[in-house]
Amino acid sequence: MQLLPRSIALALNSLPRPHRIMLGSLTALTLAMAISKPFVYHNDDDGYHQKPIAKQILLDAQQVRSLLPEASEPLDDSDSPPAADIPKDELDDKTENEKGVHEYVVSTGDTLSSILNQYGIDMSDISALATSNSDLRNLKIGQQLSWTVNDDGDLQRLTWEKSRRETVTFDRSGNGFKASTEMLKGEWQDQVLKGTVGGSFVGSAKEAGLSNAEIGAVVKALQWQMDFKKLRKGDQFSVLMSREMLDGKSQQSELAGVHMRSGGKDYYAIRAEDGKFYDRSGSGLARGFLRFPTLRQYRVSSNFNPRRLNPVTGRIAPHRGVDFAVPIGTPVLAVGDGEVIVAKNGGAAGNYVALRQGRQYMTRYMHLSRVLVKPGQKVKRGQRIGLSGNTGRSTGPHLHFEVWINNVAVNPLTAKLPRSEGLSGKDLKDYLSTVREVMPQLKL
Ligand SMILES: [Zn+2]
Structure with missing residues (x-):
């Protein structure tokens, strides 16, 4: 049976390209099944029967064609590098993980x-x-x-x-x-760090004594309320850190609350027991995301699979998003409020749009027939950003949709997405007493 993979490869090479793409989408199992018949019936020892086998595969490929995920990318298409077109700024270094x-x-x-x-x-x-x-x-x-x-x-x-x-x-x-x-044996201490924005927020926060990780925590806590790029000289901030001190040095820390005054407006984010940040009244800060980037839900033609193995090459060819079999011209919607960071035509992704939501989230929409937004534009949840299509490297009309959290592609169908719910009941009561303790310390 050692010959099996080799005969698959031989058979693939003898096929015209569209068929290769089709076959590439088959799993190893289906392929093995497709050629198992000739293996059983051609019980010969001479090598000449390789050719009939290849022919048989071709026929079987035609037969199973209707079962294939026709609306996807070719399997051998290694996705474009995640950040190839994504603009970076100073804050990204602070909020990104290794x-x-x-x-x-x-x-x-x-x-x-x-x-x-x-x-x-x-x-x-x-x-x-x-x-x-x-x-x-x-x-x-x-x-x-x-x-x-x-x-x-x-x-x-x-x-x-x-x-x-x-x-x-x-x-x-x-x-x-x-x-x-x-x-850990250290002593936890609360420390308030205050500052005024001079050149950049990152520079001013460092001057106030915040570490890189702590700056990242502040940016994430306020990501849904304000755009850090819009901070102006003279804006003020106050941060309450809970730090574990050992031998006079901070071992680890946790952001307890932050108060930012920008353009005369006050913004707060205070940590609750659940590790999330809420505003002073206990309301959630993020506006919820839509699960699907279309008005109604369409059939999934290819699932998210970061470890997808190409049965022919044996290489991992991740599928970083989910493919929906969507008719050409279907409106594609922004799943959350955000900013357009990529809107471009052409390339393997076809016409595609990438949105940044908050600082930690990015969503991408590929193979569109038309792009309806421009880079830098602000979009609202549910807004039309394009029309679906079949552009770029695509084997049929579909929408390829990706969700990235902290620069890692996650399964769009199961990922924990921001929700808008606030606290209630006992959680709210506990939170409001935390707020009463924290607020006076955050005074500017
Ligand atoms: Zn896809």
Whole structure:
């Protein structure tokens, strides 16, 4: 059976291009099934029967054609690099994670597998983690997870901040993970840092004593309320950090609240027990996202799969978005309020639009027949940004839609997207008492 992959490759090369594309979309299993018939019936020892086999594949390919995801990109199309067209600014350095490092704050309804799954982590790794420490099955709201993957997307390490004092680290060891626990001994202190914007916010915040990570936290907390690029000289800020001090040095810190006064207006973001930020009255800061970039929901013709294996080349050819089989000319909608960062025609992505929402979110819409927005333009949730099409490298009319969180492509169908809900009940009561404690400290 060693010949199998080789005969597949031979067969593929003998096909005209459209068929190669079609076949490329087949899974290895389907391919094996397609050629299993000739293997069974041509029980000959001489090598001459390779040719009839190839012919047989061609016929089978025609037959299964109707089962193929006709509306997608060719499988051998390695996606354009994520940031190729995306403009960067100084704030990106502060809010971006290191390559391969992901962070997540546990929120309502999350489980270890729902969190890691949306980032494309292998299910076998998720269950290996849960096996090595069954407490991982009971994540608590507000706990922080961070993890590292290698270039193939394989999980290498998971860090679980169970509480401020206790951190458990899981390191890959063979097929499983080895856990180690660290208890921190430092003293937590509240510190208020104030400043006035001079040249840039980043420069002024550094001058006020904030670290890079702390500046990133401030930018993320206020991302839905204000545009940091619009800050002017003389604008003021006050930040309350909770820092763990050991031997007079800050080990780690947590943003408790921030107050920004820009152009005479006051903006607040204060941290609740759940690790998220709300305004003074406990309202959510982000306006919710739409799950689908179209008015109604269309059939998925190809799923998100960051670890998709090309059965022919054996290489990983990630599919960083989800494909919807959408008729040409269907209005494509912005899934959230944001700014157009790319609106261009041509290339492998065809006519495409990329939006930035807040600082951490980016959505991309590809293969459009028409682009209806311009770079720099502000858009509202639900606004038409283009019409769907079949441009660029595409095997049929479809909309390729991507969601990126902190520069990592996530599954648009399952990703935790910003919601607009605020706090209620006991959570709100607790939050409002935190606000009464924090507000006076943030006075400018
Ligand atoms: Zn696609």
